[in-house]
Amino acid sequence: MQECIFCKIAENKIPSVNIYDSGKSLAFMDIMPARKGHVLVIPRKHGEILSDISEEDLKDVILTVRKVTDAMFKSLCCDGINVHQCNRAAAGQVVNHVHFHLIPRSEGDNLNFGWPHEAYDKGEMENIAGKIRSSL
Ligand code: 5GP
Ligand code: ZN
Numbered sequence: 001m002q003e004c005i006f007c008k009i010a011e012n013k014i015p016s017v018n019i020y021d022s023g024k025s026l027a028f029m030d031i032m033p034a035r036k037g038h039v040l041v042i043p044r045k046h047g048e049i050l051s052d053i054s055e056e057d058l059k060d061v062i063l064t065v066r067k068v069t070d071a072m073f074k075s076l077c078c079d080g081i082n083v084h085q086c087n088r089a090a091a092g093q094v095v096n097h098v099h100f101h102l103i104p105r106s107e108g109d110n111l112n113f114g115w116p117h118e119a120y121d122k123g124e125m126e127n128i129a130g131k132i133r134s135s136l
Helices: 005-010 055-076 124-133
Strands: 018-021 025-029 039-043 080-084 100-105
Touching: 005 025, 005 039, 018 055, 025 055, 039 055, 055 080, 055 100
Parallel strands: none
Antiparallel strands: 018 025, 025 039, 039 100, 080 100
């Protein structure tokens, strides 16, 4: 995946401000932060969405997410942290290499992660849940 910007960062072919490297995953600063201190965590091996990443690599990535959020809470005096991950363009994914956003939050910062709420018809929630369960 030579044209993938995050593969290039993982291979040190373009500069990045790195936070932590586990060997299997890498944490680095987002160049266009939603809030100052916004960190990205990626698996080193390329995969577009979560199901493209091996269990071993995914475990390592989520442990890196936890390690870095712990460090952010200790160092940035933030009141909260959003962990955000998008799968495919319809969900807002722009860079097609799995990544987790770690966004530090302050009370009243007005960063809007709110979304509207849909209402289910009678039996619809159970029906949709059944579809998901039967695909596990
Ligand atoms: P997405 O919209 O795909 O969930 O998030 C991609 C993120 O990657 C964005 O927040 C964007 O600011 C960040 N980004 C894009 N290109 C680069 C880059 O070259 N270096 C770094 N450090 N971050 C990048
Ligand atoms: Zn990649």
